[in-house]
Structures are given as structure tokens and as C-alpha cells.
Amino acid sequence: MAIPGIGMLKGLAARALRLVMPHDGRDNSAYWRGRAAEAGSAAVLWRNATYNGLVREREFAQIAPVLAALPPGATVLDIGCGIGEVARWIIAQRADLRLTGVDFPEMVERARREWPHAVPVEWVGASADEFVRPGGFDLVLSSGCYSAIRDRAKCVRALEAGCAAVKPGGVMLLIDPFHTSKYLARVRMGPAEVIDRVQAQGLHCEHSGGILFWPFREFLSNSRWPERWLPGAFALGERLLPRLGERLWSDYKVLRFRKPLP
Numbered sequence: 001m002a003i004p005g006i007g008m009l010k011g012l013a014a015r016a017l018r019l020v021m022p023h024d025g026r027d028n029s030a031y032w033r034g035r036a037a038e039a040g041s042a043a044v045l046w047r048n049a050t051y052n053g054l055v056r057e058r059e060f061a062q063i064a065p066v067l068a069a070l071p072p073g074a075t076v077l078d079i080g081c082g083i084g085e086v087a088r089w090i091i092a093q094r095a096d097l098r099l100t101g102v103d104f105p106e107m108v109e110r111a112r113r114e115w116p117h118a119v120p121v122e123w124v125g126a127s128a129d130e131f132v133r134p135g136g137f138d139l140v141l142s143s144g145c146y147s148a149i150r151d152r153a154k155c156v157r158a159l160e161a162g163c164a165a166v167k168p169g170g171v172m173l174l175i176d177p178f179h180t181s182k183y184l185a186r187v188r189m190g191p192a193e194v195i196d197r198v199q200a201q202g203l204h205c206e207h208s209g210g211i212l213f214w215p216f217r218e219f220l221s222n223s224r225w226p227e228r229w230l231p232g233a234f235a236l237g238e239r240l241l242p243r244l245g246e247r248l249w250s251d252y253k254v255l256r257f258r259k260p261l262p
């Protein structure tokens with residue numbers, strides 16, 4: 001029998017551990033491969049499906065203007081595409097785009113199986129640091145992928161491969177929880193370092209912002225908060241963000257870069 005409150009205690013203990021333990025920067029590929037079997041959006045986001053839906057709305061609002069500006073038939077790389085949730089939305093907006101989704105084989109296998117559109121997608125089962133296609137894409141999108149690579153050396157290789165994959169004139173859009181604080185970091189790398197590393201590859205940063213007010217993200221994303229209260233609490237957090245400072249208070253950073261034409 002489930003003991004009420006035990007989940008909350010476990011959550012608090014896990015948070016306290018994050019504060020006192022050293023940051024775990026070991027390769028975590030096995031963790032993500034295993035998560036591909038989890039139900040619905042919990043495979044790639046959090047346990048609260050309503051919260052995940054609200055996250056998608058915020059995320060899609062960041063991607064929409066970039067998609068709208070792409071030329072007809074443009075090529076898009078969804079790096080770390082997971083089970084294809086973002087890819088589905090992209091093709092629902094723009095069926096003319098040629099999309100490539102890269103993730104571990106367990107993830108892309110599920111994305112392929114559950115793909116609802118007639119439009120074909122190129123699914124590639126590979127690690128982001130090993131996927132090399134220089135100048136192949138008008139848009140390279142990471143929705144939580146680069147930051148999920150906790151091993152810094154591997155994350156840097158993946159980021160550099162992503163930069164190389166952008167065509168001249170093309171865009172790289174990162175919607176990723178980049179943090180230096182041990183408490184929030186997946187890979188321990190802040191947005192300033194990411195911007196420096198991407199700019200060192202010849203792209204320039206056009207926009208730097210953030211979404212998902214992190215104190216609320218921490219407590220709502222895996223909670224069992226009633227569905228009727230959650231959207232209001234989420235919206236309050238997102239309204240607080242620009243007032244308090246997106247750089248400091250957002251969980252997911254939104255970084256947009258462009259590769260100049262020669």
C-alpha cells in the first residue's frame with residue numbers, strides 16, 4: 001500500500017542529495033536508452049503529463065517563428081529527437097520540410113513506430129556526438145538534447161558536430177537546460193559557455209532568453225497537482241520570469257544562433 005507523503009519525502013531527499021553530492025558527469029547513455037520504454041511523454045519529459053503539455057506550448061512558441069522563416073523544402077535536424085513529439089508538431093506545421101531525427105536506437109525505433117504522418121522522416125539511431133553531416137541543415141534544433149549529455153567532453157563534441165551541420169545562412173536553436181549550478185545542471189555547462197563555444201564555431205548569437213520558471217518546474221513537473229490548478233500556477237511562473245530575469249530563473253535556456261553566409 002502506498003504511504004501518503006512518502007513520494008514527497010523521497011523528492012526532498014533527492015533534492016538535498018543534489019546539493020551535497022558532487023555533480024555526476026559520467027556518460028548517461030544507458031539511462032536515456034532505458035527511458036524510451038516509459039509511457040507517453042514521460043519517456044522524454046516529466047511524470048506529470050499536464051505539465052508536459054504546458055511545456056510543449058511554451059517550447060513550440062519559441063520554434064514557430066524560426067520554422068515560419070524557413071524556405072520551402074528546407075532541411076531540419078531534430079537532434080536528440082526522443083520519441084518524435086517535437087518532430088510531429090513540426091511536420092504538422094510545415095509538411096514541406098525534410099526532417100531528420102537523431103537519437104539512440106531505442107528512442108528512434110519508438111518514434112518511427114508511433115509516427116502519425118504520411119510525410120516521411122529520416123530516423124537515425126546514433127549518438128549526437130557521432131552524427132556528422134557538415135552543412136546539411138537549414139535548421140539544427142536541440143530540444144533538451146545537448147544538455148542531457150552529462151559527459152562534458154561528449155557534449156562539446158556533439159555541440160561542435162551540430163554547429164558544423166548548419167548550412168551557411170542557417171539557424172541553430174537550442175532550448176536546453178544549461179546551468180552551472182550543481183542543483184539544476186544536467187551537463188554542468190552554463191549558457192555563457194555554450195554561447196562562447198558555438199560562436200567559436202563561427203555562428204553568432206541572435207537571441208538569448210529562457211522559459212520554465214525553475215522553482216515551479218522543480219515542484220510541478222513530477223507532482224500530482226490537480227489538473228485545474230496546474231495551468232494557473234504554470235502561467236504565474238512564466239509571468240514572473242521576465243520580471244525576475246530569464247537568464248537566472250529559467251530552467252530551459254533559449255539560444256538562437258545563425259551561421260553567416262560566406
Ligand SMILES: C[S@@+](CC[C@H](N)C(=O)[O-])C[C@H]1O[C@@H](n2cnc3c(N)ncnc32)[C@H](O)[C@@H]1O
Pocket residue numbers: 029032033044045079080081082083084085086102103104107126127128129142143144145146148149
Ligand atoms: C529531455 S529529452 C528530449 C527529447 C526530445 N527532444 C523532446 O523534446 O521530446 C533528451 C533526449 O536527448 C537524448 N539524448 C541524450 N543523450 C544523447 C546522445 N548522446 N545522443 C543523442 N541523443 C541523446 C535522449 O535520448 C532524449 O531523447
